[in-house]
Amino acid sequence: xxxxxxxxxxxxxxxxxxxxxxxxxxxxxxxxxxxxxxxxxxxxxxxxxxxxxxxxxxxxxxxxxxxxxxxxxxxxxxxxxxxxxxxxxxxxxxxxxxxxxxxxxxxxxxxxxxxxxxxxxxxxxxxxxxxxxxxxxxxxxxxxxxxxxxxxxxxxxxxxxxxxxxxxxxxxxxxxxxxxxxxxxxxxxxxxxxxxxxxxxxxxxxxxxxxxxxxxxxxxxxxxxxxxxxxxxxxxxxxxxxxxxxxxxxxxxxxxxxxxxxxxxxxxxxxxxxxxxxxxxxxxxxxxxxxxxxxxxxxxxxxxxxxxxxxxxxxxxxxxxxxxxxxxxxxxxxxxxxxxxxxxxxxxxxxxxxxxxxxxxxxxxxxxxxxxxxxxxxxxxxxxxxxxxxxxxxxxxxxxxxxxxxxxxxxxxxxxxxxxxxxxxxxxxx
Amino acid sequence: xxxxxxxxxxxxxxxxxxxxxxxxxxxxxxxxxxxxxxxxxxxxxxxxxxxxxxxxxxxxxxxxxxxxxxxxxxxxxxxxxxxxxxxxxxxxxxxxxxxxxxxxxxxxxxxxxxxxxxxxxxxxxxxxxxxxxxxxxxxxxxxxxxxxxxxxxxxxxxxxxxxxxxxxxxxxxxxxxxxxxxxxxxxxxxxxxxxxxxxxxxxxxxxxxxxxxxxxxxxxxxxxxxxxxxxxxxxxxxxxxxxxxxxxxxxxxxxxxxxxxxxxxxxxxxxxxxxxxxxxxxxxx
Numbered sequence: 001x002x003x004x005x006x007x008x009x010x011x012x013x014x015x016x017x018x019x020x021x022x023x024x025x026x027x028x029x030x031x032x033x034x035x036x037x038x039x040x041x042x043x044x045x046x047x048x049x050x051x052x053x054x055x056x057x058x059x060x061x062x063x064x065x066x067x068x069x070x071x072x073x074x075x076x077x078x079x080x081x082x083x084x085x086x087x088x089x090x091x092x093x094x095x096x097x098x099x100x101x102x103x104x105x106x107x108x109x110x111x112x113x114x115x116x117x118x119x120x121x122x123x124x125x126x127x128x129x130x131x132x133x134x135x136x137x138x139x140x141x142x143x144x145x146x147x148x149x150x151x152x153x154x155x156x157x158x159x160x161x162x163x164x165x166x167x168x169x170x171x172x173x174x175x176x177x178x179x180x181x182x183x184x185x186x187x188x189x190x191x192x193x194x195x196x197x198x199x200x201x202x203x204x205x206x207x208x209x210x211x212x213x214x215x216x217x218x219x220x221x222x223x224x225x226x227x228x229x230x231x232x233x234x235x236x237x238x239x240x241x242x243x244x245x246x247x248x249x250x251x252x253x254x255x256x257x258x259x260x261x262x263x264x265x266x267x268x269x270x271x272x273x274x275x276x277x278x279x280x281x282x283x284x285x286x287x288x289x290x291x292x293x294x295x296x297x298x299x300x301x302x303x304x305x306x307x308x309x310x311x312x313x314x315x316x317x318x319x320x321x322x323x324x325x326x327x328x329x330x331x332x333x334x335x336x337x338x339x340x341x342x343x344x345x346x347x348x349x350x351x352x353x354x355x356x357x358x359x360x361x362x363x364x365x366x367x368x369x370x371x372x373x374x375x376x377x378x379x380x381x382x383x384x385x386x387x388x389x390x391x392x393x394x395x396x397x398x399x400x401x402x403x404x405x406x407x408x409x410x411x412x413x414x415x416x417x418x419x420x421x422x423x424x425x426x427x428x429x430x
Numbered sequence: 431x432x433x434x435x436x437x438x439x440x441x442x443x444x445x446x447x448x449x450x451x452x453x454x455x456x457x458x459x460x461x462x463x464x465x466x467x468x469x470x471x472x473x474x475x476x477x478x479x480x481x482x483x484x485x486x487x488x489x490x491x492x493x494x495x496x497x498x499x500x501x502x503x504x505x506x507x508x509x510x511x512x513x514x515x516x517x518x519x520x521x522x523x524x525x526x527x528x529x530x531x532x533x534x535x536x537x538x539x540x541x542x543x544x545x546x547x548x549x550x551x552x553x554x555x556x557x558x559x560x561x562x563x564x565x566x567x568x569x570x571x572x573x574x575x576x577x578x579x580x581x582x583x584x585x586x587x588x589x590x591x592x593x594x595x596x597x598x599x600x601x602x603x604x605x606x607x608x609x610x611x612x613x614x615x616x617x618x619x620x621x622x623x624x625x626x627x628x629x630x631x632x633x634x635x636x637x638x639x640x641x642x643x644x645x646x647x648x649x650x651x652x653x654x655x656x657x658x659x660x661x662x663x664x665x666x667x668x669x670x671x672x673x674x675x676x677x678x679x680x681x682x683x684x685x686x687x688x689x690x691x692x693x694x695x696x697x698x699x700x701x702x703x704x705x706x707x708x709x710x711x712x713x714x715x
Contacts, residue, residue: 235575
């Protein structure tokens with residue numbers, strides 16, 4: 001390239017950088033990069049509401065999830081650090097920890113212990129290293145929501161906050177017997193999140209894992225049991241994408257979905273619905289936390305400021321402000337203000353009950369699959385379709401789908417994630 | 431002199447360029463994508479995408495469902511449109527208004543049409559409300575679930591017929607208007623029955639219009655998507671909805687492209703069949 005060309009290019013790049021620079025980001029402000037709350041309205045809420053009382057001025061910058069490791073790596077290699085605080089999902093922080101780009105936060109974790117972050121959740125922030133790599137920031141998860149009309153049919157002695165899958169089946173069967181209708185619903189439509197139910201709830205609850213025991217005997221029993229449960233499920237479930245709609249319409253009385261996809265029902269009719277944790281199986285109460293954490297970059301220009309900001313963001317008041325503003329829920333023990341939207345209150349209580357359950361078994365979003373995530377989800381949905389909807393015997397289906405799953409894991413080289421035991425190299429289906 | 435000979439080509443050049451850039455290039459890319467798969471040394475030519483497509487649990491269903499719809503809907507629409515076009519010939523006053531009302535569905539998008547029928551056929555929809563009021567059913571009755579495949583098929587057929595008969599009708603009405611009245615009057619003089627006039631005069635003269643309508647309708651029917659997706663969702667896979675699922679949900683662009691190639695080959699084959707079967711000999715043109 002000729003010199004004028006080069007100069008032109010650098011001028012263009014400079015111009016682009018200036019244009020793309022976030023508003024009000026002064027050079028001296030601490031930079032907080034986040035892969036969450038990226039849409040402009042949400043980011044603005046973070047700046048105007050959540051960070052309003054921050055201990056020091058913060059430049060809140062958003063970054064697309066795939067771009068985060070690229071940027072962090074570039075700063076590491078270039079030796080010129082701008083990022084102090086990183087906010088991202090558990091699965092997005094893990095590669096950064098592996099890269100050695102995060103500071104250990106053991107002291108801070110000890111100091112924040114009194115905030116009441118559940119131990120299992122705090123421990124996720126160690127990635128099995130024994131050192132705290134990030135502090136849990138905020139969470140979302142999946143819940144069960146039931147219409148109050150369904151409550152009289154609960155099996156005797158069942159505690160709605162500690163249901164088992166057998167009790168759920170008995171409950172739905174009792175409703176079916178009395179009303180003649182199948183009132184249990186799942187979001188198994190084309191845009192529903194049913195695959196997360198298998199990956200984060202059913203599999204861990206029955207097998208204690210997701211990938212490793214995919215075709216185990218426990219898994220075979222699980223699918224047989226789930227096919228039994230499905231007899232009480234509304235057949236329109238294969239069209240449901242957001243459970244708040246059939247719940248509000250009264251088509252189903254009991255539903256499972258991501259909190260963001262039932263929140264409308266809870267907000268519109270808080271007196272008609274109850275929210276509670278998903279059921280437990282023989283191996284525990286599998287649940288999928290959608291957990292975002294806060295990490296400090298190694299070589300951060302303002303590590304102390306970043307830690308002070310983590311402290312601030314983990315305060316109960318800030319956590320409640322966050323829940324109000326963006327619909328992500330507290331990880332710390334937070335006393336809810338009396339004027340909190342009653343629907344939000346239901347969701348917060350159910351999420352707290354899920355994470356705080358004695359038999360809680362957190363199961364993470366798949367990690368390290370990249371673009372193959374969709375095909376990984378398809379393995380579960382295909383198994384569901386073949387075993388539950390088409391009535392095939394689970395053994396043969398699991399053997400075939402297990403091969404498919406292994407192919408995806410081998411191609412991506414993704415190591416196992418919790419609750420499967422950590423693996424060297426690609427996770428292996430037993 | 432030379433300029434005038436070049437002029438037509440210059441004038442059609444932009445449209446040719448437009449089609450080449452926005453149609454041929456993506457077409458070639460799609461076909462290339464379908465026949466490539468990631469190997470150890472990067473992308474390589476292979477039929478792996480087609481193997482995965484054919485081995486998928488929904489592939490057979492998608493083929494069967496797609497052909498089922500085409501085989502039922504296209505003849506049904508042709509008969510309906512022929513009948514409507516014939517009736518329209520005898521309408522003197524308000525002909526335009528009738529035609530206008532009949533072609534309303536043409537102005538509605540596939541997805542909107544699908545949602546309209548979903549509102550009618552869903553559990554708490556208008557159909558159940560009416561049936562409940564008439565005492566035919568008690569409480570909500572499912573029509574669109576995987577447990578009621580026949581009702582689901584019927585619903586999709588009705589919705590497709592409602593939405594796309596108008597396009598056939600419009601083409602046939604144009605064709606009917608070109609048929610001179612004298613032929614019918616001459617046949618009348620020789621004592622032909624109305625049915626004879628229809629089959630011996632009207633149908634043969636309409637053949638070019640029927641051919642156009644059938645090609646257009648069949649190709650579109652093989653590509654139907656939004657109505658099926660909104661009514662059937664996961665319960666009624668068709669070829670295009672599977673292509674969509676592989677592209678967006680499964681994020682495997684190779685298999686999605688393989689589906690696209692299959693749809694294209696089927697459409698081309700159908701067009702060829704119509705061109706040959708409904709050929710009008712040159713002396714009749």
